[in-house]
Amino acid sequence: MSTAATTETKPAPTAIEKIKVKVDGREIEVPRLIADWSGKLTPTTMIQACELAKTEVPHYCYHPKLPVVGNCRMCLVEYGMPALGPDRKPVLNSDGTPKIAKMPRPAISCATPISPGMEIYTTTPAVKQMREGVLESLLINHPLDCPICDQAGECKLQEYSVDYGQSASRFVETKVHKPKAVDLGPRIMLDAERCILCTRCIRFTKDIAGDDALGIINRGSYNTIATFPGMPFDNNYTLNTVDICPVGALTSKDFRFKMRVWFLKETKSVCTSCATGCNVLIGSREDKIQRYTPRENDAVNGPWMCDAGRLNYKWIGRDDRLKDVLVRGQKTTWTAALNEISDKLKKSQAGSVAIVASARQTNEELWLISKLKSKLGAISDSVARVGESDKLLVSADKNPNTNGARLTGICFSEIGTSLPQIANGIASGKIKTLIVFGEDVTKHGIGADLLGKLDNLIVSDILPNATTKLAHYILPGCAHAEKRGSFTNTKGRVQKFMKAVEAPGDARAEWEFLHDLVFNVTGQDGFVTIEGLFNAMAADVSAFNGLTWATLGDTGVTVKI
Amino acid sequence: MIVNRKPLTFWERLYLPAIVGGFKVTLKHAYATLFQGKVVTMEYPEQKWAVPPDYRGAPYLVKDQEGNTKCVSCQLCEFVCPPKAIRITPPGPTGKQADRTNAEKMPAEFEINMLRCIYCGFCQEVCPEEAIFLQKDYSLVGSSREEMIYNKEKLLALGGVSPGIQKWKLKLEEAKAQESFPVKL
Numbered sequence: 001m002s003t004a005a006t007t008e009t010k011p012a013p014t015a016i017e018k019i020k021v022k023v024d025g026r027e028i029e030v031p032r033l034i035a036d037w038s039g040k041l042t043p044t045t046m047i048q049a050c051e052l053a054k055t056e057v058p059h060y061c062y063h064p065k066l067p068v069v070g071n072c073r074m075c076l077v078e079y080g081m082p083a084l085g086p087d088r089k090p091v092l093n094s095d096g097t098p099k100i101a102k103m104p105r106p107a108i109s110c111a112t113p114i115s116p117g118m119e120i121y122t123t124t125p126a127v128k129q130m131r132e133g134v135l136e137s138l139l140i141n142h143p144l145d146c147p148i149c150d151q152a153g154e155c156k157l158q159e160y161s162v163d164y165g166q167s168a169s170r171f172v173e174t175k176v177h178k179p180k181a182v183d184l185g186p187r188i189m190l191d192a193e194r195c196i197l198c199t200r201c202i203r204f205t206k207d208i209a210g211d212d213a214l215g216i217i218n219r220g221s222y223n224t225i226a227t228f229p230g231m232p233f234d235n236n237y238t239l240n241t242v243d244i245c246p247v248g249a250l251t252s253k254d255f256r257f258k259m260r261v262w263f264l265k266e267t268k269s270v271c272t273s274c275a276t277g278c279n280v281l282i283g284s285r286e287d288k289i290q291r292y293t294p295r296e297n298d299a300v301n302g303p304w305m306c307d308a309g310r311l312n313y314k315w316i317g318r319d320d321r322l323k324d325v326l327v328r329g330q331k332t333t334w335t336a337a338l339n340e341i342s343d344k345l346k347k348s349q350a351g352s353v354a355i356v357a358s359a360r361q362t363n364e365e366l367w368l369i370s371k372l373k374s375k376l377g378a379i380s381d382s383v384a385r386v387g388e389s390d391k392l393l394v395s396a397d398k399n400p401n402t403n404g405a406r407l408t409g410i411c412f413s414e415i416g417t418s419l420p421q422i423a424n425g426i427a428s429g430k431i432k433t434l435i436v437f438g439e440d441v442t443k444h445g446i447g448a449d450l451l452g453k454l455d456n457l458i459v460s461d462i463l464p465n466a467t468t469k470l471a472h473y474i475l476p477g478c479a480h481a482e483k484r485g486s487f488t489n490t491k492g493r494v495q496k497f498m499k500a501v502e503a504p505g506d507a508r509a510e511w512e513f514l515h516d517l518v519f520n521v522t523g524q525d526g527f528v529t530i531e532g533l534f535n536a537m538a539a540d541v542s543a544f545n546g547l548t549w550a551t552l553g554d555t556g557v558t559v560k561i
Numbered sequence: 562m563i564v565n566r567k568p569l570t571f572w573e574r575l576y577l578p579a580i581v582g583g584f585k586v587t588l589k590h591a592y593a594t595l596f597q598g599k600v601v602t603m604e605y606p607e608q609k610w611a612v613p614p615d616y617r618g619a620p621y622l623v624k625d626q627e628g629n630t631k632c633v634s635c636q637l638c639e640f641v642c643p644p645k646a647i648r649i650t651p652p653g654p655t656g657k658q659a660d661r662t663n664a665e666k667m668p669a670e671f672e673i674n675m676l677r678c679i680y681c682g683f684c685q686e687v688c689p690e691e692a693i694f695l696q697k698d699y700s701l702v703g704s705s706r707e708e709m710i711y712n713k714e715k716l717l718a719l720g721g722v723s724p725g726i727q728k729w730k731l732k733l734e735e736a737k738a739q740e741s742f743p744v745k746l
Contacts, residue, residue: 257652
């Protein structure tokens with residue numbers, strides 16, 4: 001189990017001794033101990049010191065969030081230690097500085113701990129030669145089928161070959177051929193020829209995902225990654241192995257041959273499949289989402305995400321998306337529809353309006369709804385979604401923003417408890433107007449017969465359902481990838497997400513038209529941008545006090561819930 | 562910077578000497594064309610121009626000697642194309658298999674907008690499969706803009722065959738030869 005799943009900031013560690021080392025002649029201070037993949041403090045290694053010194057050391061098998069094995073030899077560096085005399089005292093140069101004895105052999109920087117006074121050399125001719133040698137050896141049996149390889153463009157073998165390799169191959173013999181397009185599991189395809197046997201995937205699935213599914217079989221040049229016979233590589237985290245695979249050996253069946261990665265626009269976003277709120281990058285090209293990849297955030301998901309969340313994007317581009325503003329089935333404009341709704345809401349009696357918001361909406365939208373709610377004296381609630389959780393990332397709460405709904409006062413700590421009250425209100429004729437956001441209330445106790453009794457059913461949704469069919473007003477909304485906003489995750493992490501693609505047709509971000517609606521009904525104004533809206537919300541909602549859109553940064557801020 | 566115009570001399574202000582000089586050139590060429598047969602124009606389109614061998618005409622897709630599509634949809638030409646004339650639809654995970662067993666993929670659709678193409682030849686230069694060549698066509702016509710977007714079928718038909726080393730076939734043969742090795746999966 002990795003640190004990835006722990007959201008809370010760790011208690012302030014006891015002061016760790018700092019030691020001085022030199023990287024390529026520059027002296028830096030680094031902590032003697034540093035947290036390893038499991039969060040345990042272990043002696044700082046040379047590669048970590050180089051990283052702190054902003055010196056790049058190429059590596060394949062080393063991954064900061066995986067156990068160190070040191071098998072690829074790409075991170076070899078030369079180093080020196082302060083020379084000790086026969087009296088075990090440092091030998092000094094004539095100018096008083098300690099004399100450095102260069103070690104006769106190089107060391108793999110990923111597995112060699114640093115010690116005080118150590119000097120690391122990453123640019124010597126010998127290091128350059130070693131890197132060339134390692135790359136030449138890795139390329140001996142590599143098929144060089146980059147034109148048909150999905151990894152091309154984000155392949156470490158390509159990158160390091162350009163940066164550190166030789167320009168020409170000296171290999172004239174026949175390459176060893178291994179199986180191509182091996183079906184490893186329901187979501188993973190293996191090309192054994194491309195594999196450089198770094199074992200990152202094996203370590204990930206064994207140590208992080210806790211499913212010891214992969215291993216290496218055969219000997220020598222015939223080494224191959226494989227599963228146990230008859231046991232497909234199938235757990236909820238398999239696609240992370242595609243991310244960490246430095247070459248194109250493991251590829252995603254979902255993304256296979258879909259788009260070259262250099263065409264993808266990467267947008268920082270948040271996964272909405274559960275309340276964990278894993279940070280993701282949305283890869284899109286020309287308003288079509290091609291893939292999700294995890295974005296590192298040690299406070300939430302580390303560098304990982306689950307397969308279910310990663311593949312849950314296809315509904316965004318569905319053809320049956322709601323695209324038109326409809327008033328009683330007639331297509332109209334946003335202005336006309338919003339004016340009509342505002343007039344009706346302004347004239348409505350206190351207590352005759354109920355709101356069913358969605359915990360899939362953003363903090364800002366829920367806050368705007370809460371403004372409507374208090375002005376209209378409305379009763380509001382949302383819908384709970386409960387599923388299975390796991391030990392690593394998946395939360396049992398399948399709404400991305402349940403805590404946002406609670407903090408903005410849309411629902412009580414127990415979500416969905418007011419729904420029967422709304423149903424009764426409609427049945428008794430007390431509630432005449434129902435505003436629904438992104439939920440199919442017919443599945444949650446407010447059936448079609450009850451909806452038929454309403455004077456006004458105002459529905460905003462993304463995809464058609466039984467509720468939108470009965471709606472008097474349909475306001476087409478946006479998926480999270482089509483707008484900006486923020487979610488509060490299960491641990492109270494407020495995280496913002498950016499817009500990746502344009503919404504189809506007339507669909508408009510909910511916060512935009514909610515702002516117009518709130519302005520028409522209550523007269524409140526002053527937040528026509530998402531930044532202004534967030535800042536106004538943060539000033540109003542006590543839990544968010546002190547936050548601004550800018551201070552959320554890319555990885556969010558944890559608030560008390 | 563101010564450049565002062567030189568005043569015309571008396572000889573230049575007469576005009577006539579320059580006109581006479583001009584007529585001399587015109588009449589020299591008229592004589593060469595009419596009486597010496599030194600024709601510099603061509604009766605296009607009845608007469609056609611002999612296209613030089615390294616001419617950069619319209620880019621077309623080619624097939625290998627076995628009639629298979631050479632393009633593997635790597636999309637480098639699409640990326641490098643300065644006027645963004647090329648548009649490739651990759652096969653995706655469920656697309657049609659490549660013509661050649663070992664090449665794994667080929668484009669589902671390949672479009673070149675010939676109105677956008679500037680005949681720079683970058684696509685030919687960048688192609689790792691030698692699948693696209695600038696050929697000799699220089700006079701492309703169509704009656705609509707849509708007609709000038711050539712699709713994969715049209716590009717392959719116009720491109721013809723360009724024999725090559727068939728590296729994917731070689732790889733497959735190598736792999737097959739190794740199947741009889743002692744170590745088997």
